[in-house]
Amino acid sequence: MQKITPCLWFDGQAQEAAEHYVAIFGGDSRILDTTYSGEAGPGGTGSVLTVGFRLAGQEYTGLNGGPQFPFTEAISFSVDCADQAEVDRFWDALSEGGETGRCGWLKDRFGVSWQIVPNELPRLLADPDRAKADRTMKAMLGMTKLDIQALRDA
Helix, strand or coil, X not given: CCCCCCEEEECCCHHHHHHHHHHHHCCCXXXXXXXXXXXXXXXXXXXXXXXXXXXXXXXEEEEECCCCCCCCCCCEEEEEECCHHHHHHHHHHHHCCCEECCCCEEECCCCCEXXXXXXXXXXXXXXXXXXXXXXXXXXXXXXXXXXXXXXXXC
16 A cells, blocks of 8 residues: 555546546556445535545545635646657547646646656756757747657757
C-alpha cells in the first residue's frame, strides 16, 4: 500500500471520472473499491461516496463531496509520454469535453488539470546550449498540445 493517496473531490461524478480515467490509462489501472453514503452522507443514502482507483500503478480516491470545492489549476497531474503518439492519445482522450490550455496543459470534462508532457522535454529545456534551450522554451510557450518534433527542431 502506498503511503500517500491523492483524494480528488468531485460533485457527484467520482464514479464516472474513475471509470473514464481507468479506460484511458489501461494497463495497471482499475477500480479498487467503492463506498456508499448512509443517511448522513452527501448525495443521499446509497449514493457513491468514494471510489478507490489505480491509474498506471498510482492509487487515488475519488470523493463525492459536493459543489463546495471545485478543481483549480493549482493542482495538476503530469503524464509522462514516450512519444508523439502517446502525447496525442492522452491529449485527445483527456481533453474531450474539457478545455485545452497552453504548453501541454488541459482541463478534462470533470475540471481536473493535466499536463501532457513528452519525457524528453526536460532534457531539451536543460540543453547545455542555452540558446537552443531558450528556443525550445519559446516554441513550447506557443503551443497548446506539445509537438515533439517542433520542440526538437527549435
